Amino acid sequence: MIQVYKTPAELSRAAVEIFVHTANEAVQEHGRFTVALTGGSSPEQLYKLLAKPPYRDLVPWAETYVFWGDERWVPLTDERSNAKMAFDTLLHHVPISKSHIFTMWGEETPEAFAAIYEKRLLNHFHGSTPKFDLILLGMGDDGHTASLFPGTAVLQETEKWVEAYYLEPQSMYRITLTAPCLNQAKKIVFMTYGQKKAKALQEVLEGDRNPEMYPSQLIHPHQGETTWLVDEAAASLLSKKS
Numbered sequence: 001m002i003q004v005y006k007t008p009a010e011l012s013r014a015a016v017e018i019f020v021h022t023a024n025e026a027v028q029e030h031g032r033f034t035v036a037l038t039g040g041s042s043p044e045q046l047y048k049l050l051a052k053p054p055y056r057d058l059v060p061w062a063e064t065y066v067f068w069g070d071e072r073w074v075p076l077t078d079e080r081s082n083a084k085m086a087f088d089t090l091l092h093h094v095p096i097s098k099s100h101i102f103t104m105w106g107e108e109t110p111e112a113f114a115a116i117y118e119k120r121l122l123n124h125f126h127g128s129t130p131k132f133d134l135i136l137l138g139m140g141d142d143g144h145t146a147s148l149f150p151g152t153a154v155l156q157e158t159e160k161w162v163e164a165y166y167l168e169p170q171s172m173y174r175i176t177l178t179a180p181c182l183n184q185a186k187k188i189v190f191m192t193y194g195q196k197k198a199k200a201l202q203e204v205l206e207g208d209r210n211p212e213m214y215p216s217q218l219i220h221p222h223q224g225e226t227t228w229l230v231d232e233a234a235a236s237l238l239s240k241k242s
């Protein structure tokens with residue numbers, strides 16, 4: 001489903017309503033809400049809305065568990081850290097237990113930590129496949145999502161849930177949930193805005209199937225639903241708009 005909004009602010013207000021509704025529905029259904037946050041700039045307005053009334057007081061934070069869809073392999077104090085952005089804009093401002101927050105950072109090598117994070121997921125999901133109640137994703141202007149970048153080997157992964165690898169163009173390690181893991185989610189929400197995303201969005205949603213070049217095409221939850229929250233600028237090249 002694609003929902004087009006005039007501005008990123010309107011898009012973020014739609015995202016916060018989905019977040020609050022999904023969180024409460026999950027807690028009512030099975031006693032807890034497990035969400036994977038995204039990095040980048042797209043979710044910042046959403047996180048800031050969640051960090052203050054009225055929305056802050058509508059989320060069942062005591063039953064909320066926070067993971068990440070991906071991370072740059074940098075310390076939590078580094079300005080490039082997705083976790084740092086989430087703490088600064090959201091997690092330091094809400095009553096969530098630190099034991100419910102699973103950052104993608106450790107003293108191990110990135111590869112070793114990926115295996116540790118996978119074990120943490122397995123433990124959280126009681127030994128079964130990780131079924132997030134909600135996964136938030138952004139999309140780069142090259143069509144990547146999470147740290148699933150064009151032309152990378154991680155796009156071919158079919159077994160692992162978490163992968164770490166050295167991303168040449170950015171000269172840094174990345175750690176990411178894989179497409180098989182992301183696609184177990186009950187609900188995936190993309191937040192994508194801005195003219196520079198328009199071409200990639202058209203290719204991802206309406207172009208030929210080419211996930212090697214447009215990895216966001218890999219995201220199709222097996223039993224879940226995907227909602228694209230986009231603004232008019234990002235949607236400007238789409239032929240079909242809801």
Ligand SMILES: O=C(O)[C@H](O)[C@@H](O)[C@H](O)[C@H](O)COP(=O)(O)O
Pocket residue numbers: 038039040041042043070071072082137138139140144145146147
């Ligand atoms: O670690 C990251 O950078 C993100 O997880 C990444 O996948 C992001 O969602 C896209 O690059 C879009 O980034 P913007 O929201 O900044 O456009």
